[in-house]
Amino acid sequence: MCWSCDAPPISTPFPLGTLIEALSPTPPDGVRLGRLAGALRPLFPEWSDFLPEPMPPTESAGLERHRLFRALDELLRAMGAHTVVLEDAHWADDTTHEFLLHLATVEVDTPVRVIETWRNEERPPRELVARILRIASGSTGRVIRLGPLDLAGTERFVASMLGGLVASPRVAGLLHRRTQGVPLLLEDLIRTLHDRARKSPGEEHWSPAGIAALAPPASLRESVTSRMDRLAPSARLVAWALAVLSEPASVPLLSVVTGLDHQATSTAVDELVASHLLSLLADGEVSFRHALVLDAVTEEVPLGERSRLHARAAAALGALPAPPVVQLARHLKQSGDAEGWARYAEEVADLALGRADDRTAADILLELATAVTQSPTDLTRIVSKIPFPVFRSVDEYRVVVDVLRSVAQDRALPRLEQGRVRWQLARVLIMADRMSEAAEETERVIPLLADDPVLAGQAMISLVHLSWPNWELATRAEWLRQASQLLANRDPASELHLVTDLATVLLRFGSAEGWTEAAKIPTHDIAVRDRLTVARGLGNVAHCALVWGRYGTARATLAAAVDLASTYEYLRLSTGLEAMGLHLDYLEGSWDGLRQRAAALVSAGRGAVGERLEAEIVEARLLAVEGDFAEAGRRLRTMLDHPASQLGPELVMETRAGLAEVAIARGEPAEALSLTDEPFRLIQHTGVWLWGGDLVRTRVQALLLTGRNAVARDIVDSMAVGLAETHSAATDAALLSCRAMVARADGDLAGARELHHRAAAAWRGLPRPHHELRDLEAAARCLLDDGHGAGIAELRDVLNGYSRLGAVVDGERVVEVLRTVGVNARPPGRRGGRTGYGTRLSPREREVLRLVAAGETDAAIAARLFKSLNTVHSQVKSAKRKLGVSTRAELARAAADLVEEDGDQRLDSSGG
Known part of the structure; x- marks a missing residue:
């Protein structure tokens, strides 16, 4: 034995x-x-x-x-x-x-x-x-020296602990760097990560930040403490100094930081190497054996000694011919020298921006702008660099606004400097969703920027966006003309920023010239300084493409914006893009589980209110098609509590159109007219019919239901004139649908049927299946009203389409029509919210699951499938629930088993 x-x-x-x-x-x-x-x-x-x-x-x-x-x-x-x-x-x-x-x-x-x-x-x-x-060493025995695992060995070790699942090279590499391949430490870290992921599922535990934040295991801390206690005082001091430096160091540098002479430092280093705390590097420097030992020793450095060592490290590094600014700034800050830190902090932030570490840059720049007294020129420059989309709370915006307001109120400030500070203030207010304040500030700042035409032009474009409810066509055209003149000789360095601004304002207000500007926004090989501008610009273009009915363009542009936002952790921007993706799914008829996804985004509370509004509209409109009119109406009316400038014209129109559709479904066309009065006047006032496809269509329907055929006809004619120079697929389809409804009301059933079929074809081209089915329903009813029994078969097809889509109320309406002609039909199930595939995997979940089985991260899956990162998170979470697993590793194993054992048939059949 x-x-x-x-x-x-x-x-x-x-x-x-x-x-x-x-x-x-x-x-x-x-x-x-x-x-x-x-x-x-x-x-x-x-x-x-x-x-x-x-x-x-x-x-x-x-x-x-x-x-x-x-x-x-x-x-x-x-x-x-x-x-x-x-x-x-x-x-x-x-x-x-x-x-x-x-x-x-x-x-x-x-x-x-x-x-x-x-x-x-x-x-x-x-x-x-x-x-x-x-x-x-004799014939009866031998010594086996076990070294640490290499990267390949680490990958196999991680896989053995995760039940055979192959660890991604990224995770294995992070763990290897953290432990240098020591199996005992690897085991401790993997167990910790696995336990945390089980208790609170999420990929963040296995992210670089999650792995870097892992504390040293208790066994290692005890071992390090024991060895540190046995050291001579000089060796302990050298260990503390190296921990404070956090980088490999030479004996001369350690001698300067500790204050020991060269011989005493060398002797201390030898003692630390012999105790297996330090390793000798090929260039003569020393470092801790791995990051966990560094962390364990750092915990042992007394606070008073820590501050002193940081100060001596800063002095030593600052004396070098080319000081390492990142380390130097850190040591100055940790030593309590705030003024010294400020001298280098902006340069450190620039380096962080250059390596795509926007969160670090934002933290540094925010502290520089708000905690250190700055001149107006320096303040505007610093604020202009802050990547605001990575902010996590409104408090971060608030402190920037307060500082800018304080500086702008200095009456001794030169006119142009005051203008630049106030323009930065207006931009921050926009990003903080304080639109009315932003509009006031922007209008106030334009005269102050007379000597800076580029900034003045940018401010004018911004004011066009902010003041859309109040300006008629001629006023808006005049402001855009002035902005164009100011920007005629624009600085090439600011070209991209101006391109995105111009593309957005032109497209938003119905000018097809905006697509020419939008084509100049790159999606590949983006310079570091431009990535935030590009991400915002692509998001704006995607939203405009959605409004114009260019859904393919919207999907592709949105995917590019999502890729940038997720890569660089633009949290607020990511939330807005996710909401936009949900909106696009709604329009394209991808309703399976959509309301639940929209509700999850709304309830998560991520981002500012403006970033979640599209998700709220999607949730409310799906409640309406499922028959929950009371809740849908309540949600939509709550949205109208937001200022129109915050909602934006497109969402104002869609919210009102949604409420009017609920009123018509309840048999209250007069209420629908009342709801559409104000937004319709806005369309007439601004001259932008692009915004009004749904709203005008619903208003025309309400007018016809109340017998005001002539007024409806005039509106359709006005819409046709207004769209003469703006041909968007969405509004062209809406115009055909309106013409068809007027023709039917006038008794021209054949003409109405033809127009409804043309409208359905136009909707199909987007695609927008819900509207397509509504026009096909109307065409079939024209046939029935004309005494043709063929309309029954067409209505059955429409009913099947509504059932597949999940449009409960529309399906019930068709069933009632069929019953009036003696046809017994079964209505779609009213399920209190579409549950989609229940406990079965949906096609979209299967698509994501295949990539999970292949070892892809959620971010990689999002980029590959043109989805938002949060949508992928939601689908991964749903798949875990349906497959009865709780961790990422278990999910990947389950997916791999399904693919391998059944040749993917089980995945396919599980989707129904």
Whole structure:
């Protein structure tokens, strides 16, 4: 038998305690021992009935020890032990080591093999190790030195702990860098990550930040503390200095930071290397063996000593010909020198922006702008660099606004400087969703920017966006003309920013020239300084494409914006893009689980209110098509509490159109007219019919239901004139639908049917299946009204379409029409919210699951499938629930099993 025992980490272990505790508390059955075994009675008092009486004592302690060793030897051999393994031998007492040495060297016919394992940094006493190594170097034994795992070995180790799932190279690489491949530390970290992910599922635990934030395991902290306590004071000081530096360092640098002379520092370094805390690097520098040791030592540095060492490190690094600014700024800040930190902080932020670490840059720039007194020129420059979309709360915007307001109120400030500060203030107010304040500030700032035409032009374009409810066509055209003149000689360095502004304002207000400007926005090979501008610009263009009915363009542009936003962690922008993606799914008829996804985004509360409004509209409109008119109306009316400038013209029109549709469905066309009065006047006032496709269509329907056919006809004619120079697929389809409704009201059933079919074809081209089905329904009803029974078959097809889509109310309306002509039909199920595929995987979940099985991260899946990152998170979470798993690893294994075992059939069939 193989007998194994672990030495416990006891600071003063009792003699032979490890071996004694490893034996059973009851004596072995069928074993007969000689008289010599009486020496074991003091060790095993509970075996008194089993062991013989002890032999008379001797006067020699050595002889007594010899008797004890022979008795233990006899016991082990009688029990049939052929191998003894002592784990963690560095914790065992000297007597245990001496007995195992005796066991391994005694000359007998049936030798017992002895295996001891220990860590170099905590090995047994040197004299004993030397004796063991001398024996092991002979023919009967050998020493096996186990080094750390390489990257490939780390990947296999992680996979073995995750049940065979292949770890992504990214995760394995992060863990390897954190532990340098030490298996014991890898095991501790993986268990910690797995436990955290099980308790609160989410990929953030396995992200670079999540892995870097892992504290050293308790066992490592205890080991480091023990070794640090045994060090000479000078060696401990050098270890603290290296921990404060957080980078490999040379002996001369450590000497300067600690204040020790060169010889004392060298001696201390030798002691630290011998204690296995430090490693010597090829260039003569030293570093901690791995990041976890660094963290453990850092925890031990006294606060007072830490500040002093940071100050000395800053002085040492600042004296170099090319100071490392990132390290220098950190040391100055940690030493309490805020003024010194400010001298380098902006340069550090620029470096962070250059390596796409926008969160770090934002934190630094925010602190520079708000916690350090700045000149107006410096303040506007610093604020202009802040990547605001990574902000996590409105408080971060608020402090920037307060500082800019304070500086702008300085009456001694030159006119142009005041204009630049106030323009930055207006921009921050826009991003903070404080639109009315932003409009006031922008209008106030334009005269102040007379000597800076580029900024003045940008401010004018912004004012056009902010003031759309109040300006008629001529006013808006005049402001855009002035802006264009100011921007005629624009600086090429600001070209991209102006391109995105111009593209957005032109497209938003119905000018097809905006597509020419939009085509100039790059989607590949984007300069670092432009990535935020591009992400915003692409998001704006995607939204405009959605309004114009260019859904393919919207989908592709949105995917490019999502990729940038997720890569650089533009949190607020990501939320807005996700809401836009939900809106696009709604329009294209991808309703499976859509209301739940929209509700999740709304309830999550991420981002500012403006970023979630599209998701709220989607949720409300789906409630309406499912028949929950009361809740849908409540949600939509709540949205109208937001200022029109915050909603934007498109969402104002859609919200009102949604409320009017609910009123018509309830049989209240007069209420629908009242709801559409104000927004329709806005369309007439501004001259932008592009916004009004749904709203005008619903208003025309309400007018016809109330017998105001002539007014409806005039509106349709006005719409046709207004759209003469703005041909968008969405409004062209809406215009055809309106013409068809007027023709039917005038009694021209054949003409109406033809127009409804043309409208349906136009909707299909977008695609927008809900509207397509409504026009096909209307065309079939024209046929029925004209006495043609063929309309029944067409209505059945429409009913099937509504059922597949999940349009409960529309389906019930068709059922009632069929019943009036004697056809019994089954309405779509009213399920209190479409549950989609229930416990089965939907096609979209299957699509995501295949990539999960291939080891892709959620971010990679989002980019590959042109989805938002949060949509992928939602679908992964849903798949976990349906497959009954709780972790990412379990989900990947389940998906891999489905693909491998059933040739993907099970995945396909699970979707219905």
